[in-house]
Amino acid sequence: MTPRHQRNMTRRKMMFALGGAAVGVPALAAIAPYALAGQADGKTAAAAGSLPVTVVNKTGSFDNASAHLYVVGNLDGKQVRLAQDGTLAPIAVSDNGADGFTDYAIPLSGSGDTKLNLPFMSGRIYVSLGQKLKFKAVTDGNGNAALQFPAGWVTSDPNFGILHDCAEFTFNSGGMFCNTTMVDMFSVPMSIRLTGQKDQTTGTLRDGGRAAAFAAVKQVEEFSKLVVDDTRIIAPGHGLDSGIFAKDYFAPYIDEVWSTYTGKDLKITTNAGTFTGRVRGDRFTFDGPAAVSFAKPSTRDVLFCDGNLAAPNDGTTGPVAAVLGAGFNRSTLVSDVAQPATDPAAFYRGDLTNHYAKAIHAATQDGKAYGFAFDDVADFASYIQDTAPTGFTLTLSSF
Known part of the structure; x- marks a missing residue:
């Protein structure tokens, strides 16, 4: 499949x-x-x-x-x-x-x-x-x-x-x-x-999964305002739009990705084939089945997988954007030069990651x-x- x-x-x-x-x-x-x-x-x-x-x-x-x-x-x-x-x-x-x-x-x-x-x-x-x-x-x-x-x-x-x-x-x-x-x-x-x-x-x-997810998100200071009593946890993208989540949360990681791949290649494998990318100038540019490139995304772009990470239905730019979006949210782009990363043990490592996604995955x-x-x-x-x-x-x- x-x-x-x-x-x-x-x-x-x-x-x-x-x-x-x-x-x-x-x-x-x-x-x-x-x-x-x-x-x-x-x-x-x-x-x-x-x-x-x-x-x-x-x-x-x-x-x-x-x-x-x-x-x-x-x-x-x-x-x-x-x-x-x-x-x-x-x-x-x-x-x-x-x-x-x-x-x-x-x-x-x-x-x-x-x-x-x-x-x-x-x-x-x-x-x-x-x-x-x-x-x-x-x-x-x-x-x-x-x-x-x-x-x-x-x-x-x-x-x-x-x-x-x-x-x-x-x-x-x-x-x-x-x-x-x-x-x-x-x-x-x-x-x-x-x-x-x-x-x-x-x-x-899993047993106690809902309460564990609420507790996990609440204990991370940057994410804690997303927890609405015992009613819901708001996704961080919507939290950003509502002013309760930092607009520059992912900025240090985004900068690190751009810096890392100024000096080496990132390979992304899709159905169309393997794309090889490197930051050239201010854009992450990929060669392979087609030439695609991305301007540096914002935190909002990462959380919504939109804006500079928009994924058109073209079979080339879209799949590469999807893999990049997942890599940013899972914080695997710096640690793994071959994407998409597939080992969940390597996802959401470190303090700067999507702790909301991390918590709900851990709850299931x-x-x-x-x-x-x-x-x-x-x-x-x-x-x-x-x-x-x-x-x-x-x-x-x-x-």
């Missing part, structure tokens, strides 16, 4: 679309490239048009009546939401109630597991505990109805005080492609299981998490896929 970081990467763009009060376009852009690439694996089976979904509440702190489920996303360019009967309904501004917000919550069963059927669509499965989420239907710039998604990293967002989180997916004729995401924040522990040609599970926290049983946009480089993201799925289970784990 082609390593996912070497395919066209557009997940980063989706994360910006969901940010703040902007009208979001969930996961279609994020995971559709994986769906298309899945057909290259030699599998001819096609996904059925409806996938059985089971929601399991093992929080131990919230009963089913206190848990609220939302399946929102898009199909054929239109925003839709899943109704309890398994049908898709279009987003409509008229769905806003007297309080100005929709009520698209799908109630969990009175007891036991909740069973649903998922039709083809792409989007997010949100879960809130204790209170319902406040999704507002608005009219976008094209005159179409769309949702404003929760932004738990924005203090003025109406959902800021609500305990909530989400998983992402694309389900189409190519299969089911899904992940648990911590790119924006980490709050509700959850795992996903996908059955079909294989039986796969990811996202499961399989060591996989989506702590930044290109955490799937070398397959360290909490992502699974199946081209002939037969069932999907979302488990809300113990706190």
Whole structure:
């Protein structure tokens, strides 16, 4: 199978679309490239048009009546939401109630597991505990109805005080492609299981993992303000935009990388081949299958894998940018002249690293998490896929 970081990467763009009060376009852009690439694996089976979904509440702190489920996303360019009967309904501004917000919550069963059927669509499965989420239907710039998604990293967002989180997916004729995401924040522990040609599970926290992640982030002074009580940990990129994380945090490491590779080569291997790079002038310039180069990134560029580390869908610059982004976040670029680094024991070493990503990876049983946009480089993201799925289970784990 082609390593996912070497395919066209557009997940980063989706994360910006969901940010703040902007009208979001969930996961279609994020995971559709994986769906298309899945057909290259030699599998001819096609996904059925409806996938059985089971929601399991093992929080131990919230009963089913206190848990609220939302399946929102898009199909054929239109925003839709899943109704309890398994049908898709279009987003409509008229769905806003007297309080100005929709009520698209799908109630969990009175007891036991909740069973649903998922039709083809792409989007997010949100879960809130204790209170319902406040999704507002608005009219976008094209005159179409769309949702404003929760932004738990924005203090003025109406959902800021609500305990909530989400998983992402694309389900189409190519299969089911899904992940648990911590790119924006980490709050509700959850795992996903996908059955079909294989039986796969990811996202499961180790015992005490949530509390350990909160404690680990809080004890690092530069990251401590990202912890919001016992509600969530905000990802450092959003913390930077909110003024609670230093804009120059990675500057010393970025300078060290630029200095190191002024005098020697860095090799990055992708599906297109091996790129050999060296800093020439003020740019990190690579030769190989194509000539690509990068200006020195900022801390924000590193955390969002954007700006000077932007990854276009060109098969050359994009994959190299993804590997560089992962190397900066994992702090492996200086220590390993052959990238991508693949030994997790070498990730997040030293004081200057992405301690948020480090903490949530340490909290999971399989060591996989989506702590930044290109955490799937070398397959360290909490992502699974199946081209002939037969069932999907979302488990809300113990706190």
